[in-house]
Amino acid sequence: MTTDELELDALCELANVGLSRAATRLSQLLEDDIEMTTPLVRVVAYEELQQALQLDERTIIAAVWQELSGNVEGTSMLMFPTEDSRMLVQELVGLSMQEAGEIDLRAIEHEAMMEIGNIIISSAMAVIADMLGQDIRMSMPHYVEATLPDLMAQRDRGHAWQETQVIIMNTRLKARQREIEGRMVMLLSVTSVQLLFARLRELLLNASAAGS
Amino acid sequence: MRILIVDDSKTSRLLFRAYMPKGEQHQVFEAANLPDALGSLQETQPELVVLDYNMPEHNGVEIAQAILQAGFKPKMALLTANTQKMVVDAAMAAGFLQVLEKPVNAEKIAALLEQAA
16 A cells, blocks of 8 residues: 555545544434445545536535634535425424424524534544544534535635635435435645644554554 | 445545454454445354445445345444434434444544444
8 A cells, every 4th residue: 555545545534534423413313223425535636526426416415614724724515405404404403394483493493403514524523533632622513504616605704714615524424214425524734634634643653553 | 353444535445454452363344335244244143243334335334234134133323423312313213232432533543342242
């Protein structure tokens, strides 16, 4: 295995641990079995993001995202088709349209999705930060229902950093009994990619030395 | 103790080795998938097999079932960050000794080895 292959392997393992933790947390929230695909990890040019995610540019998705800052800069996103996000919220909040009455059900949905997203994203990021020994701060969650290009445009506004390359860590999470299927995606800046590889090299070197 | 670690990730295998107790007489062997695991079992006859859960072709529970069907009877532990009930129940039903939560550390591995001894 070359150094590059080993770094990519380490990145895959990092994604696997983080996203598995997210699946566990979603399973606890829904009290349902969550099937997850083996995470797909790729380093791609920012312009190729949509193609890499294999999402139709007209599909409207419900997404919760949190900005990452500190030693790692990027964005962690949880995405569901809009119908699935509604089902998810109604399952969790336990409110039907009738029960909601005068309450703005949409507002409840937004709030609940941000909370769900925050719990799942935080669980994945916390374990990744611990493994890397890095301080990763997270912004408050944002919620939007939009196509991927619109979502990315909203996310890009006010960004202090500009990506040319991003790491995509992508997995599908599917609830077995409820036909709810989502994706978790992490995008990291070039600087973060370099830092991450440096930390992974260190981690692997330490592990090799300790294991030999 | 002879231990076989089955994980598609070289990193995960390295980390497992790194956190093994020092100064004790353990031999660690590695496999990345089901065919490698069966080959290694035949060759090394490990007392303990530690399997990752989330692997591309067969998950850890499926590999454990194949190991038992092939006539091997090692003690087994599942290694995963996916500790949802479905996974833990499947592991227990397949006869796993323990589900070891990733990321591993020296304490978790020491506890596993003590249980497997």
